Amino acid sequence: MKVLIKNSFLARLGLAAILIVGASSCEKEFLDVNQNPNRPAAVTPAVLLTGIEATTGFAVGNDLNRVSSLLIQHAAGIANQAATYDGYSLRGSFDNQWNGELYGGSLINTRLLIDQSQATNPFYAGIGKLLRAYNFALATDLWGDVPYSQASLGNANLKPRFDAQQDIYQGNKDLEIESLFDLVRSGLADINNPTNVSVPGADDIIYGGDQNNWNKFGNTLLLKLANTISRKNPDLATTVIKEVLAKGADAVITTNAEDGTVAFGTTIGNQNPSYAFNILNRPNDQMLSRRFLDSLRAPKPDDPRLPFFWTTSAKNPASVTTPFGEFTGYDNAGTQAVPILANRSRFGVYQVGESGEAPVQLLTNFQRAFILAESAITLGTAGDAQELFEEGIRASMTKVGVSPTDIAAYFAANKAYLTLSGSNEQRVNRIITQKWIAWCGNGYEPYNDYRRTGYPQLEIVQLPNPEALNKIPRRLFYPNSEITSNTSQAPATLPSVAVPVWWDTRK
Structure with a gap:
């Protein structure tokens, strides 16, 4: 049987998925004839990289975005599953996201990319580590304790341990758990390895193999991770942010052109x-x-x-x-x-987009500015909070397409509204509210911010849901497929959506 796949980045994503599934199926075709040309013996790093990046963008923009955008009230659900999510009823969902987009998609592919490239071309391995850290952050932020250190090892471990979220973020030497921060640092070291003899090109749909931009992506990812745990472990967050700032102003994403985004197209199957x-x-x-x-x-x-x-x-x-x-x-x-x-x-x-071509935003310039504005107030890190706050708003407005004239008019007409004043919490409220606005189209990031800070001050829906205790849910339910297939490792007591994740310290 032949499988025909269109020549596009999503088609290459499909090819990568076929290759992974094929690895656990029959080893040989009948008499080695009728060989499937879309199932070669080895997957090249180029094919894997394209698939990982496309899957990551799809995961962030697909159902996980729908539910989080409803919970943080960018959108409202008016029918079907969206209306159910809007009423905080989340049970029985997200198997496809856990199994297909994360553990059976981007995470298994990053492991394959790292294993194949570490010795021969560390640049590919480095990108794999950065995207692996991003995807694991996505998983643990939404579900809490998740398979991490033993995940995506294939037949070597079919029932991976659920690692505690604090160990995923902070590491645990006794359990041989590498922190997300160290995983990113390792990726940055690989990207800058002097033995690199080739770099990605068109197969890298995020940066086209630009080493400088991948360095900025990795350092901005460190800021994002530190910001997430900043209320739970302010000392570690401060250390990481100062580490990044010590590399210089150009070490992070500082222009919209450097944003980490995943592009989509206008044809059916390739759209946002x-x-x-x-x-x-x-x-x-x-x-x-x-x-x-x-x-x-x-x-x-x-x-x-x-x-x-x-x-x-x-x-x-x-x-x-x-x-x-x-x-x-x-x-x-x-x-x-x-x-x-x-x-x-x-x-x-x-x-x-006009016809589905809008990219999915992973890490952005405005995000960096808002993170540093907040940390200047709460952690005492370098930077002028007011200047960074305004920088974040301007970067967001420019990114969406607002003209410089209209931006200037808006700032001139709203000086008091756009001035940080009052207590530290009042100033942070203003920053997070603007960050919430800027993240329209990506619900995951403002959902993190809301859970850790309580900002913006959202309305609780009027339909009572006992599982959420009349509060916006603090996490997602574990998918049924994982709980039933990995019962020996899953938490003995499954948390409800009302239970905060480790870094969520809000009452």
Whole structure:
């Protein structure tokens, strides 16, 4: 049997998946004839790298983004599974994300890439380690304790241990657990290994093999990880942030052009996952959250990013080239009448593109600025919090497409609103609220921020859900498939969604 795959980066992702699945199937075709050309004996690092990057972008932009964007009220669910998520009912979901996109996708492939490339081309291994750390952070941030140090070892360990989240972040020598920070440091060392004889090219769909940008990605990832645990372990967070800052101002992402993003296309099968799901397949499931709409209308004039994030009722599905109509929001888990499709504010050009080509954002310039603004206040690290705060807003506005003239007018009209003042907590609230706005299109990052800080101050939905104890859920349920297949290693008592993860210290 022949399997025909289109020549595209998602097609190469599919090829990588076929190769992995094939590794555990029959060793030989009948008499070695009718060989499958899409199942070669070895997978090249180039094929693996493309697949890892595409899978990572897909995982961040797909169902994990849908649920987190609802929980942090960028979007509102108005039908089907989205409405269920919006009411904090999360049980029985995310098997595909755990098994296909993470453990059976990006994580097993990063292990293969590292093993194949470590001795022969450390640059590939280094990228694999950075993306492995990013994907493990995604998994542990959403679920808490997860398989980590023993994960993705293939037949060597089919029932990996669930490592404690504090060990994943901090390391544990007794259990031979390498911290996420050390995994990133190891990746950076590999990228800069003098024995590198070749670098990725078109197979690297994030940076095209640019060594300098991968260094910036790795150092910015260290800032992200430190920021996540900053309230649980401020000493470690401070040490890591100072370590990064000591490398110099250019060691991290400092321009939008250096952002770590995963590109998508306009053809069916290659489109941004939010476009494919929310525009093409399930146009009746979600619309703009009233909470998010009200927040962008708090200053005067309205935040100029609004028409890029969400459409008006006059634009369907996404464009900023036609006259603006009215923005229409919906209460999260609301009971009011749902507007007809033509009268809803739907996913805008920044989130999904005109035809599905919008990239998924992993690490960004605005994120770096907001992290350093917060840490200057809470940890005493270097930098002027007000300048960094404004830098983050300007970077976000520029990124979504707001003109310099409109940015300048917005700042001139909202000086008090855009000035950090009051107590440290009030200043952090202002920073995190702007960071929440900037992350529209990626719900994972503001979901982390909300859980660790309580900002922005979101409304609790009115539909009572005993499992969430009338609070926004603090984690996801473990997938049923993992619990039933790895019972000897899974937690004896499965936490409810109301139980905070280790780094979430908020009451």
